Amino acid sequence: MAVQTAETAAPAATNPVLGPAFKDALIAGLIALGLFGPLIGFETIIIDGALGLAYRPSLLAIMVGIIFFGRLLLNLTIWSPNRKPSTHTGPTFFDRAGTRMGPGVKPALLAFAVLFPAIAVFSQGGLNESRYLIDLGILILTYVMLGWGLNIVVGLAGLLDLGYVAFYAVGAYTYALLATSAPINDFFAGLFGATFWANWAFWFCLPMAGIFAGVWGMILGFPVLRLRGDYLAIVTLAFGEIIRLVLINWVDFTNGGAGIASIPRATFFGIPFNAGPDGFAALFGLPFSPMHRIVFLYFVILALALLTAFVTVRLRRLPVGRAWEALREDEIACRSLGINTTTTKLSAFATGAMFGGFAGCFFAVRAGFVSPESFTFDVSAMILAIVVLGGMGSQIGVAVAAAVMMGGMEMLRNLGFLRQIFGNDFDPSLYRMLIFGFAMVAIMIWKPRGLVSTRDPTIFLKERKAVSGDLVKEGHG
């Protein structure tokens, strides 16, 4: 009897939960009131030509209430002192899932990517209806490619680059300027016919864009060879901004902020996607549909992304790839073993930049329009977030992260049903970047090492074992 009482009373006596939880939640609520008070409680609006204030006490009360009750609920459940701490260490759910599905996951994802247009057409019940899904696929694959390109610089060589968007811009403007250039058009018109350059521009400019971006990678990489870590990040950020500002201000060359419009579209290796007798549809005996071009673009970016992945995987086995990874682990040891760190760093910058240039060229041909607006720091931040969220250096992780981030951003665009809850003034697309920023912070706190936290070693003795991501250094720049 006595034993029984002691047992039942014990949990209640150990820690009083409600009082401290309530007090803590109250403090959190007060802090939230201080944080949200000025910016949510008041709104600056223009009244009769002068700035005045509007009051939003109910919204403020809702926000503070959410913080207070959320914190109280968490204090009573997850953060309760009586709850047994989880003793689970070692591989997480994602790691175990990754190891179990390891061999099968890459071919499965690849097959899905190749069959995606067919799946989209089948599920949407028609070629034209599937346009949205295929466009989304193109967007995701563009970011997969950019992520893989940046992964060479950040994940393999350990050089933190915050200005990657510069190379994307170089690639896009290379194509835009060359394809719309009148002298080049006239030159080829005299040799091969009037439509030659419009039809073939993309295929000539694609390698050019890669080469130009690679050269710019070296030009921008050369001065920063001595810099490390955060300094390198800031200088690359500055370079990215300088290139964008030059694109805006050098109006004679780039047409400034207005951008370059009516860039020639992609062709099926010289055969244009139009309704004419020489068009793709007529030559292949298909009924004309504007979707042919979109599906073709999907396969172009898929091929480009796979090329990036393939080259990266192969490079990792070459001396230069091993030098990159060695550089990431320990630069001083590298140097003392006779690795030329200058050429190693420059080759990493140039290779990563080259793939950024390819992706930029593809961006220009898909959109048919480029302007400096598309190459802001937010894009660099997004690509870097994809690489870090995917787990730096992990190819499959970067692909999954790109799909999750871009898919998630796209889903936020479609939150139209929220209008029924919050009224017609509510514009969900405004909240996209807000949620993106919040998610970046939350993911970093939840999983600082990214979703896939195991790595395949490049070199191994006897058998290949997965290595925990914690053991991989992130490089000092």
Place this chain on the structure above:
Amino acid sequence: MEIFVQQLINGLTLGSIYGLIAIGYTMVFGIIGMVNFAHGDVFMVSAFIALICFLLVTTVMGITSIFLALAIVLVVAMVFTSLLNWAIERVAYRPLRGSFRLAPMISAIGMSIFLANFVQVTQGPRNKPIPPMVTDVIVLMDNGSYQVTLAWKQVIIMAITAILLAGFWYLVQKTSLGRAQRACEQDRKMAALLGINVDHTISLTFVIGAALAAVAGTLYLMYYGVANFADGFVPGVKAFTAAVLGGIGSLPGAVLGGLLIGLIETFWSAYFSIEYKDVAAFSILAITLIFMPQGLLGRPEVEKV
């Protein structure tokens, strides 16, 4: 000559604002070795808090004395911005202390995007203009065609900056808090062993940085008379440039760097091209880091194996 003197005055005014922001960067970098990417946006938020407080004070409470209003706005902006930065450090950076080096930086970039868009969502994307607070000017030189003027608001900016920097210098050099802060900057582990509450000191560093940024935000609002949600990024990068130019981790360096960046920017705009003034500031950042990474007054970094 007249144009030169006028640009000198404008440059020093702008430089004071950059210097105040730069101290926040340099102190945080000195103590936890991270570039606090969100600091520029904290500055922008403080300008908005000052704007709202100014409207409350003048239109609702009906205070007409501009100096009293300015004093109230300054204090309120400092308090709320400090609270904000304290909360940011607590939520976004402290859990990542001791994690791998990139993590706090990514978190700070996310926080910067969050803050800018939070202000955009809650206050709207348009410019928020306020009527000029102080309009009187002193004519210093007049050669008939060109007047060199020193506006009272420029005097206020420089005076407040000077007073605050003196107080801040006293805080860091002479008080026990400042000693704790400098100790943590030199060796965090050793400071903790000697009984300094490191977490507390780091929090206070963020609070002080935010308070100075709030002063900068208020003065910026008073000087330009406009606030916009996107105004955090570029002044933030320029203030970071100032911190690097002066030698990151060095407090007098941050002020010196801020003044230099302000002067370079105004002279560049006056004598070369106004379109490329941001390019000039960014180029200085790159050039300083490449040729003189320790900055003007900083200690050279020793590479240890």
